Amino acid sequence: MDTVAQLTIVRHGQSTANVAFADAQACGLADHGLTGRDADIELSPLGWQQATHLGRWLATRPADQIPEAVVCSPYRRARQTWAQAADTAATLGSPHPQACIDDRLGDRLMGDLELLTPLMIARRFPAEAARLAADGLYAYRPPGGETFDDVAARIGAVLTDLNSRHAGQRxxxxxxxxVVVAVRHLLDRLSFTDLDAILTVTPVANTSLTRYVHADGRLALVEFAATPHLTG
Structure with a gap:
């Protein structure tokens, strides 16, 4: 087997930025009050609860479904999600691996537009808002930031390393x-246009699970953006 046996991707729990962005948009505000770096954004109270639910669900998995290695984004909200989930599972008698941090698993870099809502971009950088509208979300490169092709390139390198170092493992x-979008682009060979249509119907919710298993010599999608573990 030249790939991992199973690849499960968890989006981090709800963050304080997720809440602030939604509140600002709902109220039509051009400021959300956030400061600092995107990488330092923490989980919201709901995000901590979601991570706890994830840990409880992990504790119910049979031994042959427990991950053999965990790799995490360096962003605080992702590290907090796994720490809370793993601690919860361990308390329930199901220890899980400590996460290894891979800097390549960070969120899309937005450069000068980091932590800005669409309205904030339109007010502060109208030329960039126009360029974003012209290029489209996936092809647009923010000043000092990344396109989705850039994200896919670094995630592709992560997948190559995982398959090499953890072949046959969960x-x-x-x-x-x-990251989930980039993985689907790479493994399912979907264009970003096709992915956009899928995401309109099924967004990648906080703490959702996307899972691939090895079949017929490749990793095949068996679950996308699933959230039953949050309500079960």
Whole structure:
């Protein structure tokens, strides 16, 4: 077997930025009050609860479904998600691996537009808002930031390394919705246009699970953006 046996990707729990962005948009505000770096954004109270639910669900998995290695984004919200989930599972008698941090699993870099809502971009950088509209979300490169092709390139390198180092093993990745999109682009050979249509119907929710298993010499999608573990 030249790939991992199973690849599960978890998006981090709800973050304080997720809440602030939604509140600002709902109220039509051009400011959300956030400061600092995106990488330092923490989980919201709901995000901690979601991570706890994830840990409880992990504790119910049979031995042959427990991940043999965990790889995590360096962003605080992702690290907090796994720490809370793993601690919860361990308390329930199901120890899980400590996460290895891979800097390549970070969220899409937005450069000068980091932590800005669409309205904030339109007000502060109208030329960039126009360029974003012209290029489209996936092809647009923010000043000092990344396109989705850039994200896919670094995630492709992560997948290559995982397959090389962990062939035949069950791997859990804790990261971001952009990482899930990049993985589906690479493994399912879907264009970003096709993915956009899928995401309109099934967004990558906080703490959702996307899972691939090895079949017929490749990793095949068996679950996408699933959330039953949050309500069970």
């Amino acid at each position: 791997i859990l990745v804790v990261a971001h919705d952009a």
